[in-house]
Amino acid sequence: NAGVTQTPKFQVLKTGQSMTLQCAQDMNHEYMSWYRQDPGMGLRLIHYSVGAGITDQGEVPNGYNVSRSTTEDFPLRLLSAAPSQTSVYFCASSYSTGANVLTFGAGSRLTVL
């Protein structure tokens, strides 16, 4: 099925560990993004990409790295996890930037102990 695929769905880390959240889409979307969702905070943009080889910071980029080597994939890396990064993470993509509809993945729930 076409869409946005995120892995893993659940992950528990210890403080200081590193990990990568994977995101892949098969819709040939140029725009991809990562959000985190926290209670009472809505969705906050972490990083986004407008095409392969191009990435930029959102409103809460600290502690996260991204890269976009292909159109399909947009992994999110946590280099040294902290309890403040406990959250639900969503990857989303759209055909292009601007007023286009986002397609979201099912989410990845991360707990940092």
Next chain:
Amino acid sequence: GDSVTQMEGPVTLSEEAFLTINCTYTATGYPSLFWYVQYPGEGLQLLLKATKADDKGSNKGFEATYRKETTSFHLEKGSVQVSDSAVYFCALSHSSASKIIFGSGTRLSIRP
């Protein structure tokens, strides 16, 4: 900068009640406006959108009208069902922008 403000939840209604979830925005120019819905355990999905003033978006019995004069995009449904229980997000985006700005979300619970 641009922002979206939604009514705080949770909102609890009985089945077949009338629903309104308020959304107002602050933005320059003429953004597009969206309502997304998140069902339990899932990602967000588009519910409806409007791209210019006075446009009405509609889907699954939900409606919202783009009101430029009051900078609002309130979500309404005439008769809610238990299956409408979800979190609803109002959002805006400019055609020239690379970001979509979301409100904080409103949790809706419908009692049978």
